[in-house]
Amino acid sequence: MPRIIIDNRQIECREGIPVLQAALEAGLDVPHYCYHPSLSVVASCRLCLMQMKMPHPKTQEMVWSPKLVPSCQTPVRDGMEVRFKSEAVAKNQKACMEFFLLNHPLDCPVCDQAGECYLQDYSYHFGDAESRMVDQKLVNPKKDIGPGTLLYQDRCVMCTRCVRFIGEISGTHELCMVHRGSRTEIDVFPGLPLDNPLQGNVVDVCPVGSMLDKDFLFKRRVWELSGTPSICPGCATGCSIRIDHADNRVCRLKPRFNPKVNDRWMCDEGRFGFKYIHEANRIASPIVRRGLEQTTPSWEQLPEIVRFRFQEHVRRNGAEKVVAVLSPFMTCEEGWLLIRFIRTIAPEAALVMGPVPLEGEDQYFPVGATSKAVKFTILAEKCPNRRGIEMLLKAAGGTTLTFGEFVEQSGKGEFSSAWVVGGYAKPWIDKATAKIAANIELLVVQDIFESGLVAGAAIVLPARAWVEREGSFVNTAGLVQPFERAIAPPDGGRYDGQYLFEIAGYEGLFSAGRVREMMAESISAFREIYEAPVLPAHTH
Amino acid sequence: MAWKTIDRISPAVDADAEPVLSKAVKAKIRSFFDRYETKRAALLPALHVVQDASGSISWQAMVEIAELLEIHPSDVIDTISFYTHFWTRPKGRKVITVCRSLTCEVMGGVAVLEELKRQLGIDEHETTPDGKYSLVTEECLAGCDHGPCLLVNEKLHKRVGPQDVARILADADNDRIAFERSDLFDAPRDKVVTGAAAQEDGAHRSTSKDQEKRRAD
Known part of the structure; x- marks a missing residue:
């Protein structure tokens, strides 16, 4: 491990990284725009320049070089000494900031980026409060460059992160730089807009308010948002994300650094795929039916009712007539609690893996990359936790069926009571299957939207969206990734983990971590969870 | 959209437009x-050839160049x-x-430019109505020791x-160059290509035939 000295402080850093990255990892705030750890280095913003000790050409004595060098382009070398705290460096930073703001419209009050803008931050920390610009500012156009993104050229600092992202990560090359010098602009070829499954990331890589997300435009000021770390349920990749929410509503999703899964990216499908959680037609509260009578039990009564109804059926029809269909949208903890409940009531009960939604084909990025060069994957398997549920089913043993077998056997009347979990973002059950399932005497349906199943169900439980739950998903690579609860369910009621916890016979508050500990006792795979490292404060 | 924005989504070329x-x-491009490791590297030569053939590079031409070099059209407009x-x-x-660089300006380049504007009746970056002349300014033409300088096509x-402006404009051979120039980046001459006919009646080029004639003189 190389040891280098930054500002008289000795630090140990990773081999082969630029000095800038080493400084950021050591917690220093070094201003930078064009440097991005996942993209190629262009050293064009000149904001990260540093002073380095070099041998004097005549005396060979190590002295501070009179010229500044870009720290993003200088790899660390054992024993090197650099400094950011010097007059020359500060002077350069001030000069650079003045240039960056030369034509900037200073429209922070109406800018979406305000509050998370590195023009604001760096201007405050490293810039000058005054501009000496006396001439008219260049007014650059706003461009509609794609269905999801708007380009506000005035605010651009020409770091070219977006152009590099589109070239190096998505590999779709829609963005380009036109003209040159002070008149350079980011642009697309007219008629070939920025439209690819990863385009939303250009808004994230943009350090200023130049790339704007049309979906989030003018919706919220960012300082009103709270961020909760989460995992994207969109596909089996399991990207680490951050849920930005305010007033119990999710406003936007942002990718979170995860070196093992998604690096710093996420796809648009995941980014904008959360809208269903705020639809009005969600199942809000539990419903219990007996004959023609329909009641809405309180959350306190619910566990007793569910247990009683199942016990009644097991007594009457036998334990082998019980079945539970687990959904790949459930967390591992919920799955475990449900299995525990079902197998306690009926040890011979069959367990079923719910349908796994597949859409299209796996997509690899950059487009056309060979397997080694793949930097991002969108999987065709559009559910977050097939692996986790499969692990639970395997560990539970006993009778396990596929969904097809379950439908077939239900048609023959093999089951008298069933607990069917949905939770799918899209309609998932066809009329024929719903009709077959309706013949099951005690049908418990736990779903997010009204499907054909709900009409024939004896007990309806509202499944919550993943943002309203906590637990863990196991992604396609087998990583057990925990996530937190961001908002409360729309009715303010209990969420799946909590009511399953109570139904399974536990008391008190559900905690995913505690349930995971219990799971780990019997299933070794849950002993180790993977949580993505938190990035140093000043990286972006 | 809340703001007035420039529409970059609408196409600049018709999907069923005739190739230009x-x-x-194409064969020349x-x-x-073979000269380069990647096809993309042939972009600059390709642009020279196309501009020589058609006078300018249209959106449609950019799309066709991109297709030929297997790159995105945005990379072509980026370079152009x-x-x-x-x-x-x-x-x-x-x-x-x-x-418009320092030396020429000191030596009176602005007056030359103004005179050109007056006599041609056009401003910078404009073309005369008869399509004969376009007028532009450029940084240093590498003739600082002989300023003020101007180029007519490739003739300095x-x-x-x-x-001198009136004399230069009146001279039909004002773009004839006295030395041999490479036609490496020129459009193929033997076949008439779109727009090149117009190019050829006015613009003299020092072809090898000219060279021979001059040497004989």
């Missing part, structure tokens, strides 16, 4: 492929817009480039004063 690059031009040499809209048969006129 002739077979000969392909002839550069970087170089002032390349025209994306029709230019005159002859381009007059006036130096040195020590030009406002009084």
